[in-house]
Amino acid sequence: MFAEVTRRPPRVVCLTVAVLAGLSGCSAAPGGPAGPRSTAPASAGGLSADAVDMVTRSGSWPAVQQTLDTALNQLTHTCMRRAGFAYPAAKAARPTSLDDAKALVDLPSRRRHGYGIASPPPSSGPPPAPYYTELDADRRRRFDLAFSGPPDARTEVATGTGTVDVGQRGCDARARAALAGDVVSWARMYYTPQALNGRLDAAVPRQAGYVAALARWRSCMAERGHPYPSPEAARKKLSDEYEKRDRRASAQNLEFRALERGVAADDGECALASRLSSSAIEARRKLVHSLPEKDRAVITELARIQAAAFKRAEVVLADKARRAAP
Numbered sequence: 001m002f003a004e005v006t007r008r009p010p011r012v013v014c015l016t017v018a019v020l021a022g023l024s025g026c027s028a029a030p031g032g033p034a035g036p037r038s039t040a041p042a043s044a045g046g047l048s049a050d051a052v053d054m055v056t057r058s059g060s061w062p063a064v065q066q067t068l069d070t071a072l073n074q075l076t077h078t079c080m081r082r083a084g085f086a087y088p089a090a091k092a093a094r095p096t097s098l099d100d101a102k103a104l105v106d107l108p109s110r111r112r113h114g115y116g117i118a119s120p121p122p123s124s125g126p127p128p129a130p131y132y133t134e135l136d137a138d139r140r141r142r143f144d145l146a147f148s149g150p151p152d153a154r155t156e157v158a159t160g161t162g163t164v165d166v167g168q169r170g171c172d173a174r175a176r177a178a179l180a181g182d183v184v185s186w187a188r189m190y191y192t193p194q195a196l197n198g199r200l201d202a203a204v205p206r207q208a209g210y211v212a213a214l215a216r217w218r219s220c221m222a223e224r225g226h227p228y229p230s231p232e233a234a235r236k237k238l239s240d241e242y243e244k245r246d247r248r249a250s251a252q253n254l255e256f257r258a259l260e261r262g263v264a265a266d267d268g269e270c271a272l273a274s275r276l277s278s279s280a281i282e283a284r285r286k287l288v289h290s291l292p293e294k295d296r297a298v299i300t301e302l303a304r305i306q307a308a309a310f311k312r313a314e315v316v317l318a319d320k321a322r323r324a325a326p
Contacts, residue, residue, distance in 0.1 A: 047296060051303035052288050055193045058099040058281055064310055066094040071313030072175050074320055076147075079171035083146035087171070089320070098284075101277045105268040114260030115235050117242050118253065147171050157187040160195025179309040179316075189305050196295055200287045204280055207287070213279035220270035231267050231276070238263060 053059035069092030080087035096103045113121040135143060149169030156163040166187045167173045173183045180186035204210055214230065221228055228234040238260055245256060271277055288299070 047289060047299055048303055050307065051299045052285050054303055054306055055197050055288050055299055056098060056281060056284050057095070057193075057197070058097050058285065062095045062097045064306065066092050067313050067317070068179060068306075068309055071179060071316040074316055075175035075178055076171050079174055080146060083171065085143055085146060087147075099278065099281045101272055101275070104277050105271055107265060107268050107272075110264040110268045111261060114257065114264040115238065117235075117239050117260055118257045145170070149173060155184065157184050157191075159188070159191040161198065164191055179312050180305055181308070185305050186309075189302050189309065192298065192302060196288075196291065196299060197284070199291065199295070200284050203287050203290075204283045207279075207283035209279045210276075210283050213274050213276045216274035217270050217276045220273055221266060224266045224270070226263055226266055228267075231271065234263055234267055 050060055050064075053061040053064075070090075073087075073092060074089045077087045077089035098104065109121055113119055132140065132143065147170050148167050149172075153169040154165055154167050157166050164187055166183050168183055176183050176186035180189055205214070217231070218227075218229065221234075226234065228237065238256075242256060242260075245253070289296075291299070
């Protein structure tokens with residue numbers, strides 16, 4: 001029996017932050033694992049630093065998530081090997097922290113592709129899985145069954161903004177359960193913090209630090225000939241203008257793309273100079289503590305699940321390292 005290799009879609013979930021519209025979305029960079037600082041409350045009745053990191057996708061969270069995903073790959077690899085398939089035990093990419101302003105802005109991409117309106121940047125996702133796509137129908141069916149379990153063995157998990165469909169059997173589900181205790185806990189730990197973070201969106205633009213940073217951004221953009229009130233407005237105006245253009249006219253297209261790249265790059269440079277994204281994440285981290293008590297209780301619970309899953313992940317990766325040692 002031949003052993004096939006495939007790859008799952010990336011586990012990085014791109015968190016859309018309304019007040020950071022105009023900044024780049026998700027990206028990943030290599031890095032080593034790092035553990036949570038502490039799950040103890042930062043103050044009496046308050047949230048721990050790691051709980052705030054988990055909700056705001058900043059601080060320690062990217063390194064913690066990378067460790068969890070790497071261990072998940074290893075556990076899935078072991079399970080799939082027992083089922084007769086070779087699944088890669090790859091080191092997961094580290095998701096970009098929302099307090100990494102340079103990575104969020106991504107000036108090189110802006111200078112090449114602008115906002116991605118006229119010429120979207122190439123996909124940064126994983127390449128196609130040739131060992132999977134080249135399987136015959138029966139072999140692919142058996143691979144899917146080993147990885148995801150039977151189609152009817154699934155459950156809906158509430159995340160705070162809707163539900164996600166979660167497999168209960170198969171190697172992927174077993175790996176998640178081995179780390180988080182069960183697949184429902186993994187799904188809640190993975191998706192619910194994003195929903196809780198989203199509840200802060202409307203409040204961030206009203207925070208004094210962000211208001212001041214936005215004023216600095218506007219001044220910077222005006223000096224460059226772009227009198228936009230916000231990054232969102234700049235992107236929207238260009239997008240609306242692009243929709244009105246005759247896309248068959250190559251001269252117009254070239255003119256628009258040059259304009260788009262220039263505005264996007266100036267937007268990014270002004271965002272960095274004004275600390276716009278940094279002010280937004282600083283405001284967001286403070287606002288987490290103002291969430292209703294029931295939300296803070298959920299955050300504390302999920303931080304405990306994450307801390308326990310992280311410890312299990314460390315054991316998985318330590319065992320792998322010992323086996324690989326000469």
